[in-house]
Amino acid sequence: MKRLIETCLCMMVLLLAVQAQPAKPRSARTNLLVSTDWLAKNLTNPKVVLLHIGQTRKNYDTAHIPGARFLLYADLITSRSGVVNELPPVEKLQQLFAQVGVNDDSRVILYCDTQGLLSARTYFTLDYLGLGNQAALLDGGLEKWKAEKREVSTIAPEIKAGNFTPRLNPKIIMQREAVRDISWLSVASDQPVTLLLDARQPDGYDGSIKRPDLPLSGHIPGAVNVYWTQNYVSKEAPTLKPVAELRKMYEAAGATPDKKMVTYCWIGMMASHAYFTLKYLGYDVAMYDGSFTEWAKSEGAQVVTGKNPK
Template identity: 25%
Template sequence: MALAQLINCEKLANHLNDKDLIIFDCRFSLEDTSYGEQSYQTGHIPNAVFIDLDKDLSSPVIKGKTSRHPLPDTNLLIEKLAQCGLNNDSKVVIYDNGPSPFATKMWWTLVWLGKRDNVFLLDGGFKAWQEAGLPITSDKTPVHIGNFIGQPDNSLLINANDLANKLGDDQLTLLDARALPRFRGEVEPMDPVAGHIPGATCANFMENLDSNGFFLTIPKLQERFQILINNKPIDKVIAYCGSGVSACHNLFALCLAGYPLIPLYAGSWSEWITDPKHPVAVGD
């Protein structure tokens, strides 16, 4: 079964009451960290449970040492997921507002913890659900304790030291998921240093989507990544972004396009710049 799978709103609506289904609402805003939970309380897809990027999918930030979203304590997260009702054999649907950077972060986290079967992303997210006129509720979803037992697969990660040692390899493809102005260092709204890791290629995650916010077709995604990877070995492709979130969008899209799951530099730019010895590039 493919790691990356999409589900559309109509199909989800027909399966809302399936007993083995758990829906995760992962809406979030980097500018207003209370936005996601408040939005969930205002209205969400029936039977969805809320997962918070900061509180659940990240551990506390250590200023000057970690990224803005350090990887979570796996024991705490596995306990949280079980408390949300996740079973080892659950069917899972994940959504955020629509562009899906936070939903794909949740998808990657589940894969990292070993939950690889029957995990779907809602194509178009909550925006598409609303526009389709499908039911929304403010009721809190009752949950039963699940039996999920995860085990992190750290082969899916690369750390800063190992990445730094690979920068001289001309076969390396380093995909930066941030928008081009941030990649070039022209603007930097989130971090104290602007620019990108030397040798990286700008692979703005929003370009995995069409003008309506749905994922591109598989042939179009294949064409996109063929250009970005440029015939270099797939086993030398690494993904990063600002803090290890939107890079997961590229990982999901790559898997949709038929590529294997490549490593994530989870610390990403916000961790990279905490070490003054790490080189920084600007421009293209």
């Protein structure tokens, strides 16, 4: 009996020691980001579909990367129950991407002219549709391409319709009810399994910004804050920081590799960039698409003001 007790105690000590070990960083998904050098060498690759996402066609018509197809961002979103920037029906998205030539085996490269926000949101959409592992952002975007004095064009390419078939990935979309449960657990525990990440500017997170269209200000209880622009080397150069630097930044905010992450912002734009960056770093990540706009308008919603998560 004594030996059995000693054995059990040893096993408990070993288990606690294993649990005390910090989680190892996950491998970065380097296929989700391509350099301007890579793109320059692959512009004529028939498998590559290069998409220029814009709020209007003006910038595309003025200068775009040769071979890029234009995709109007407004076609990628809809409004639902008073919340803007929501995903439209799958059938519409399927038709939209097929029209710009996306096939089931395409390598889709995304860029925009708004510091990567529109392309990150488009990546999230493609990930939901099942093409996340075949899509990538152009690191530095059109800004870096132009700064390197690479060739630009005003000619829209001829497009052959694609055969894209969605393979939905619904687990990356977090609904309000699930976010409410995650928030409650984050407040109740010092080591939550799932962590909410607010990608808004600090004065949005702490409640200093009072939006007239929202009844509440502050952040969802338990959420930590990493402003999405901190992913970049600088605002002027929308190139992602090195992997080690990004990991250090997110882990300092509490996003350790063992945690599942759920991003949000005002309407799912900044959160899309945080979503992309965390996925690139290897995290298990989802996004609350309704974000703070939906949360603040919900009956009985709780918020926290100030710089602390709870």
